[in-house]
Amino acid sequence: MSDFDAIDSLLDAVGPQAELPACDVRRELRERARLSKAQVARALGVSPSTLSGWESGRDPAGEARAKYAYLLDGLNAKLATDTENRPEPAEQPMASGAAAEDVTSTSSPGSGRGEDEVELLAVPEPCVLCGRPAGQRVAGFAQHLTPADCRPTATEAPAAEQPAPQAPQAPHAVQAPHAPQAPLGTARPAGAAARSRGPARRAFQEPSGPVDLIREAVQGALGEHQGDVDAATAALVKRAIPDAMRLLDVTRKGARYDVIAHPWIPDILKKQTARGADQIWEARPKWTRHELPPGRHQVTALDINGAYLSALKTHLPLGRLEHSTGLAHDRRRSGVHLITPPEWEHEAVLPNPIGQRDEPGPLWVTEPTLRLLLRLSGPKHQLCDPPQIHESYTSGATENLLEKFRIALKDARDTAIEQGDTVTLEYVKAMYSKFVSTMGESNYNRELYRPDWMHLIRSQAFANLWLKALKAHDEGLAVVRAMGTDELHVIGDWRRVFAEGRAVTEVKVKDTYTAGSDVAEHADEGE
Incomplete structure (x- = not known):
């Protein structure tokens, strides 16, 4: 019977899909009902970022589509009934000028925000x-x-002596379903009154912020594994991807821009074969200096801290990538560009900004690589000619799309280092590194498909390393090697150029070795 049951399930799934309203109507229904994305996503069993995609042009399928259609139909019916039954409000004078200012300040162009x-x-x-x-x-x-x-x-009276301000209410707001208000006479818990007598800032100790999510996850894993650090770390690293997506949703709450999780992607960003790559060149540095200065030298291999974490601050496209040809670079947009790179005449002392590429001619590069080339061709450096831009896929962009996400991870990382908390440190590292590496075509992250973001963030990490090499060169150090995102080998007093430490703005020593004309082994020695 199990075989026939499976066939019946397939037959049940075949049929017309549930009808869904237009994307703007979906969002309007949710907002009119005063439901947050988190509430709706939780009820449907998806993430808020997935719901954002459904409200921005992407359609769900299968059981998720049926549940979403059922919810929207219910909201539409309930809101229509509430509108018909709502009595006409009597005109009331505004309580005060201050109250009027509070209501209108949300859209005032002169508010200064x-x-x-x-x-x-x-x-x-x-x-x-x-x-x-x-x-x-x-x-x-x-x-x-x-x-x-x-x-x-510090200057206010205890909270118990002051009435709590009333939250301003939007006129004629529709009450969210399944969210009844507590009766006015409900007694407060005993602990609540005690908490109100303390400083108001104690409210931030409640586990509700992004860093609190990380701390709660670590404490939960340690408790589940009876304090076994290795077992807890392994469990946290294993769940780093879904936890990173949850953290992203929390840090995007109330943000100005929605994250479009599954936009249309041009063919150049799609893998050419199942195990192959797409057409984007990330400019990964893999360079070793051919000749060292005469004599023997002590070379220091520096490790760049949190390379991918720092690279989360980069210009990311917000909407669907749009094609253009023959246009000048627009700094308000970001994406990928087909360029003919300039000749690089400084290979003896600095790596090529586009990495080690054997084939000449045009290639598709990312926004960070293009901006780096434009910067190096400008009047300040004059190290090369400007690249020639043939065509682009770009969208309006912002550099701060992942900023709250980045800061939450950075703060947790800093605290873990300060406290010697290796569990949290490894957990945070896994979150941001796996977040970046699984944005493309990955079986481990189905909630976010942004290969353009993946390439841009990785290229930003490579560009950041290249700029550190340039800084070392400009300060009189001899650059010996630049590899990947976090490895820079130099000769000279590097501590007068770079701060030493474990913070993301600092570097630490990875290795030291001797190289020079009378030493048989060169830069590869000691690795």
């Missing part, structure tokens, strides 16, 4: 500046909108 979106909170959250409850969130952070409301914690 640029294009940052102001979100009205149903439940006040601690202000990121002073710690007192705030009814608004700006650029993802709860904060007061006026200096008068934002008072330092």
